[in-house]
Amino acid sequence: MDLKPGSRLKSSVCNTELIVVKAPSGNMDITCGGAPMADPAEAEQNGEVAADAAEGTALGKRYVNENESLEVLCTKPGDGSLALGGTPLGLKEAKPLPASD
Amino acid sequence: MNLMMLLEMASSGFGDRTAVGSHGRGLTYEQLFQRSGAAAAHFREAGIDRVSMVDVSSEALPIALFGSAWAGVPFVPLNYRLTVPELRLLASEVAPSVTVCNDDALAAIEDLDGVRAVVRPDFLTQWAEGSTPDSDWNVDPDEIAILLYTSGTTGAPKAAVLRHKHLVSYIIGSVEFMGAAEDEATLVSVPPYHVAGMAAILSAVYAGRRIVQLPNFDAAAWVNLVRAEGVTHAMVVPTMLARIVDHLEDVGGGLPSLRALSYGGGKMPAPVIARALDELPETNFVNAYGLTETSSTVAVLGPEEHREAHRSDDPAVRARLGSAGQPLPAIEVDIRDEEGNPVPNGTSGEIWVRGEQVSGEYLGRNSRVTTDGWFPTNDGGSLDTDGYLYVEGRIDDIIVRGGENISPGEIEDVLLSHQSIADAAAIGVPDEQWGEAVAAVVVPAKGQTVDIAELQEFVKAQMRSSRTPDRIEVRDELPYNETGKLLRRVLRDDLAGSR
Numbered sequence: 305m306d307l308k309p310g311s312r313l314k315s316s317v318c319n320t321e322l323i324v325v326k327a328p329s330g331n332m333d334i335t336c337g338g339a340p341m342a343d344p345a346e347a348e349q350n351g352e353v354a355a356d357a358a359e360g361t362a363l364g365k366r367y368v369n370e371n372e373s374l375e376v377l378c379t380k381p382g383d384g385s386l387a388l389g390g391t392p393l394g395l396k397e398a399k400p401l402p403a404s405d
Numbered sequence: 406m407n408l409m410m411l412l413e414m415a416s417s418g419f420g421d422r423t424a425v426g427s428h429g430r431g432l433t434y435e436q437l438f439q440r441s442g443a444a445a446a447h448f449r450e451a452g453i454d455r456v457s458m459v460d461v462s463s464e465a466l467p468i469a470l471f472g473s474a475w476a477g478v479p480f481v482p483l484n485y486r487l488t489v490p491e492l493r494l495l496a497s498e499v500a501p502s503v504t505v506c507n508d509d510a511l512a513a514i515e516d517l518d519g520v521r522a523v524v525r526p527d528f529l530t531q532w533a534e535g536s537t538p539d540s541d542w543n544v545d546p547d548e549i550a551i552l553l554y555t556s557g558t559t560g561a562p563k564a565a566v567l568r569h570k571h572l573v574s575y576i577i578g579s580v581e582f583m584g585a586a587e588d589e590a591t592l593v594s595v596p597p598y599h600v601a602g603m604a605a606i607l608s609a610v611y612a613g614r615r616i617v618q619l620p621n622f623d624a625a626a627w628v629n630l631v632r633a634e635g636v637t638h639a640m641v642v643p644t645m646l647a648r649i650v651d652h653l654e655d656v657g658g659g660l661p662s663l664r665a666l667s668y669g670g671g672k673m674p675a676p677v678i679a680r681a682l683d684e685l686p687e688t689n690f691v692n693a694y695g696l697t698e699t700s701s702t703v704a705v706l707g708p709e710e711h712r713e714a715h716r717s718d719d720p721a722v723r724a725r726l727g728s729a730g731q732p733l734p735a736i737e738v739d740i741r742d743e744e745g746n747p748v749p750n751g752t753s754g755e756i757w758v759r760g761e762q763v764s765g766e767y768l769g770r771n772s773r774v775t776t777d778g779w780f781p782t783n784d785g786g787s788l789d790t791d792g793y794l795y796v797e798g799r800i801d802d803i804i805v806r807g808g809e810n811i812s813p814g815e816i817e818d819v820l821l822s823h824q825s826i827a828d829a830a831a832i833g834v835p836d837e838q839w840g841e842a843v844a845a846v847v848v849p850a851k852g853q854t855v856d857i858a859e860l861q862e863f864v865k866a867q868m869r870s871s872r873t874p875d876r877i878e879v880r881d882e883l884p885y886n887e888t889g890k891l892l893r894r895v896l897r898d899d900l901a902g903s904r
Contacts, residue, residue, distance in 0.1 A: 364581075
């Protein structure tokens with residue numbers, strides 16, 4: 305599916321929900337727990353988290369692909385872990401910024 | 406994207422932490438979520454287009470802000486210091502609205518068409534109680550979240566548009582979710598109608614940092630509240646910091662709980678920040694540069710850079726204290742000439758910014774953002790070779806003397822470096838020969854008198870003679886608005902009248 309900043313995604317096999325922070329154009333095959341993710345309005349819960357994609361997602365953490373062209377934020381945590389085109393997404397290292405307001 | 410997403414995450418991640426008020430007695434994130442939902446249900450029922458507020462900071466502020474986001478209508482904090490005719494004009498423009506207000510504002514606006522005025526106690530007991538709406542908030546990122554009216558008092562009112570996508574991008578890009586330790590508290594003393602007042606709430610909620618509010622700024626009250634509430638973080642405008650430092654120098658005792666103090670919203674006089682660094686040796690200082698149209702901060706000078714510059718004898722390193730630091734990771738900064746072409750490092754020009762948080766838009770007017778996303782800020786400035794941004798002030802304030810562009814900031818910096826001067830402003834005044842001449846208004850330092858001829862020589866020795874003020878006036882203080890902006894227009898009128 306095509307993703308753009310602000311798009312929301314829901315897992316079909318766990319409670320994970322995401323918001324897209326940035327994404328390249330084109331078709332993005334993003335999965336959670338081994339199953340395709342979908343718009344929350346259309347997502348149906350069926351199936352189970354695949355054993356090889358069960359590390360889970362954490363609330364408020366950002367996940368990126370290798371070249372960081374895709375970045376998503378976890379708004380609801382779940383048991384499945386995220387992948388793009390079969391390659392697991394990594395946790396984005398948060399560079400701490402000083403509080404400014 | 407919706408501001409409510411930030412509060413929902415906070416409520417599910419650390420719902421029993423205190424969000425607003427005194428530790429253990431204020432509202433928790435879960436309560437803030439519930440009350441915002443209750444307010445949203447009432448807002449929807451009222452069938453209004455905006456939720457407005459004419460009041461000082463209180464717990465009603467975050468409830469009304471998030472409640473309007475949930476209800477799907479813009480939140481419009483108005484200046485509670487406006488005159489009655491000014492307030493009536495804006496309140497009419499904002500209608501149909503629910504307006505949460507103080508008693509004075511109620512009397513001023515309750516007869517207006519489409520304005521449903523509610524005093525704060527009634528809002529808290531009647532509107533912020535009850536059940537949450539049946540349906541969730543709208544997630545369209547292009548919906549308007551906040552409208553902020555500019556402080557200008559001439560011409561038609563102008564409202565900066567901040568959409569959910571701008572503010573959410575700003576928070577996600579600059580604040581770590583639950584990044585605050587449980588004992589942290591931030592003191593908000595800027596008013597609700599200032600972009601920093603809005604950004605402070607959103608940042609604190611997402612970080613999980615308790616909000617302590619000071620309704621009307623006063624240096625002694627601010628210091629007392631930091632001590633009483635164990636405040637760890639705060640943001641102030643330069644005029645506030647000057648008064649806080651004066652007060653601390655009088656009463657002593659420092660502020661041991663205060664880990665981080667950020668400042669912005671106007672030019673910080675170098676002597677004030679130097680005194681503050683001496684008075685608060687354990688505190689981390691952060692200079693934040695931003696505009697209403699950029700959803701608050703776009704560049705920061707961090708704590709290490711402050712201390713390094715303060716310790717250094719190297720003028721180039723020391724000069725960094727006057728810098729706005731480096732752009733946030735999600736922000737690009739360019740310096741461009743009048744034609745919009747980039748200029749080399751070290752050259753002054755207009756500051757342009759680009760990023761998801763940049764709105765650059767006013768209600769009912771064409772956006773100033775270019776098709777490729779760049780926003781000309783109308784602030785002058787330069788970047789050095791290490792990427793540090795130096796802000797020179799509004800381009801409209803630049804003095805044009807005989808075709809030469811002179812930035813008031815550089816003259817002010819020189820004036821402020823003189824031991825007899827506590828505060829200084831340089832402005833252009835009409836001049837038959839040069840078009841504009843340079844004039845300065847200065848405030849003497851405690852116990853000092855100003856020798857005008859000597860001061861002119863002092864400036865001349867450091868700058869070209871064309872930049873030396875032809876005229877210097879001495880005043881007890883300079884005119885600032887309550888959010889720390891120097892009112893140059895008032896000075897121009899003052900000098901024109903006293904000729």
